[in-house]
Amino acid sequence: MKSDLIFGLENAGWPALLVDHSATIRRASQAAKSVFGSSMEGEPTLAASIWSAENETTPEQFLFRVERSGLATLPLKLRVKEGATASFQCYVCTLQRDGQNYFVLQLFREMSLPSAESKGPASFGARIAAPTPVSVQRTASEAAGTGPDNPSVELSVAHKQKLDCALQLSRTVALDFNNALTSILGHTSLILSKMEPNHPWRSSLVEVEKSAEKAAETAHDLAAFSRQDKDACGQVAGNLNDLLRRTVELFRTSGAVNFAWRLHLESRLYTVNFDEAKMQQAFVKILDNATQAVGPTGQIIVQTRNQDYGEEHEDGTVRLAPGSYVCVEFIDNGCGIAPEILPRIFEPFFTTKSGLTHRGLGLTWVYGIVTNHGGSVAVSSQLGQGTSVRVYLPAIKKFVKDRTLKNDDLTGSQTILMVDDEDLMLTMGQMVLSSFGYRVLTANSGQKALQIFSQAPSEIDLVITDLVMPQMSGRELMEHLRRISSEVKILCASGFVRPANTEEEETYLQKPFTSQDLLRKVKQVLANSDTT
16 A cells, blocks of 8 residues: 555544554554554554464454454454553454555454543553543543443443544545545546547446546535534535536536527626535536436526515515525426426425436435525426426625636646645646646645745746645645745645635635536636736
8 A cells, every 4th residue: 555545544533553464554543653652653564563462363364354254343452552461342344455455443442431540551542542522421420429330331432432433434435535536527527528529439428427426426425424514614605606607517518418508697696605515416406307308409598696585575385585595597498397296396205207216306305405505496387388496595795706717718828736645636637737738746745745846936826735635734735835935826625624714715626526627716716816
């Protein structure tokens, strides 16, 4: 395994080890280094260095047993840094990278939490493994006279540890998914943008792109599950016109080129607070239904408008409270919806489409996303004449600049330094940006990026950096870069960390992204910086 590969459990509150098939410890969490000492620092070390003779098997036999039996939880005795032998409950999962098998060992002490007066190695290890909320609960139990053997305390500790494991593993999977999917979407969208509409391989590439977008939804949900501050940072203020253009472009480049697309977008649209990924999913679901309704040569109109209501307003069965809204309307001239079916369209699992792939959740999902944003959805339709779907979202009477970029405008000649610990991300970024005229430098770590930048800071027009990297994070890199040059322009990318405010959103790119997303954001950041 590459030494610079990110280890998702590096900052876990308990000892975690990444071990290869030969029982060599390749990576260790900070907690593991605290528990086992200097043997975990520096170069990879043999698991035998911390293995206790009290175990029934050697490290190699232990891993072989795990691989053959599929057991996920096993007891282990290991030597901690004070020289004593400690008992652990070991949670094991296997993974494969670059054709090799690896094991993730997560270690928890086989004991209830110690009291505050406890001394020695066992007390130290337990403090590493136990989260603070559980320690508070343990102290309360002692105060009540239940003692250290209270089974409810042990159950709470185990439950909390398992939840923390699930969060950390979900985070790791989401990070890997997002990097892989960004590479797939980047290369695929780049090829589709340069491929003739009647090319014989176009349909296959379109299916690749659709599958990647489907997987991206899963990656987004995994990241949201593992991100503790997801509710606080999910929605940011922005202009829905930008998102709608990108969403329509996805359909235009994925085979829906025969449709007559019409975009009528308000030039000065009110600002809306929205989660970009979720809202795009909602728009995609609506447009997917529209494209299926109109057939191969239909017409679809997408329009936005500002709405101000001084009193309660009704649109069909929807009632809107007084206030300001942005209305996004999708109109198609397709087959329409029968009157007896129209009242049921938002019901879960209700569908008029045949086939196992149609689960009847599309409009239910749209309804859930929109209402979670405080909005409403109204639908009107006439059989044989078409359908109109109107999404109302609460708005603020201020305007975010509406940036319209044509494909011809995406080219540039500036020098860009791209920083990511994943080589596949660097390869994709270099290929996309250089094909549109940019000069691209790459660095697979923060340290290397600083070396490149410090040699000629005035020659680098933009730095694109991933936020989650080992050794030096993206935010730490940004601080170092700004010490060298306060005028440096930086674009951040991540599938896990979210921007904290509207200002950060301007220089943030959500993974996974397409080649067009990358090119538009680069152009936007460079243009904004040039005008300030």
